[in-house]
Amino acid sequence: MPTDRPPRLIRLVRQPDDRGVGVFAITKDARTQYxxxxxxxxxxxxxxxxxxxxxxxxxxxVRIGSPIESSCECLGFLRHGYCKHVQGLSALIGHGLL
Ligand SMILES: [Zn+2]
Incomplete structure (x- = not known):
């Protein structure tokens, strides 16, 4: 297994507006999803x-909290117990962006 895969990057594209709606982007393997x-x-x-x-x-x-409080409805989370949605939002919260 190659270990030099590019990291997954998450960035906040738009802060939450007055209704609490914002945008973030996840980039991996040169593809960005919003x-x-x-x-x-x-x-x-x-x-x-x-x-x-x-x-x-x-x-x-998606629910973000302590490890047992974190969950997501996607197939990745159901299968592996973690996913890019939980990891991404956790990273943004951890950096004080959300
Ligand atoms: Zn997910």
Missing amino acids: YVYCEIRCDIGGRGFAVHRLGLAELYY
């Missing part, structure tokens, strides 16, 4: 986000 997100109420621990990939109909609800 996601619209909106923080939503979460009463069960952690912070909740609705994440919608631009150009596709997929909408995921």
Whole structure:
């Protein structure tokens, strides 16, 4: 297995507007995908986000908190217990951007 794969980069494209809707981008292997997100109420621990990939109909609800509080509805998370949505939003929160 090659270990020199390019890292996945996430950046905040647009800060949340007055309705809480913003945009972030995930770039990997020279391809960038844009996601619209909106923080939503979460009463069960952690912070909740609705994440919608631009150009596709997929909408995921993502929860970010401690490891047991973090979850996503996508197939990647169901299969592996982590995914780019959780990792990406966690990174933005960790850097104080959200
Ligand atoms: Zn996910």
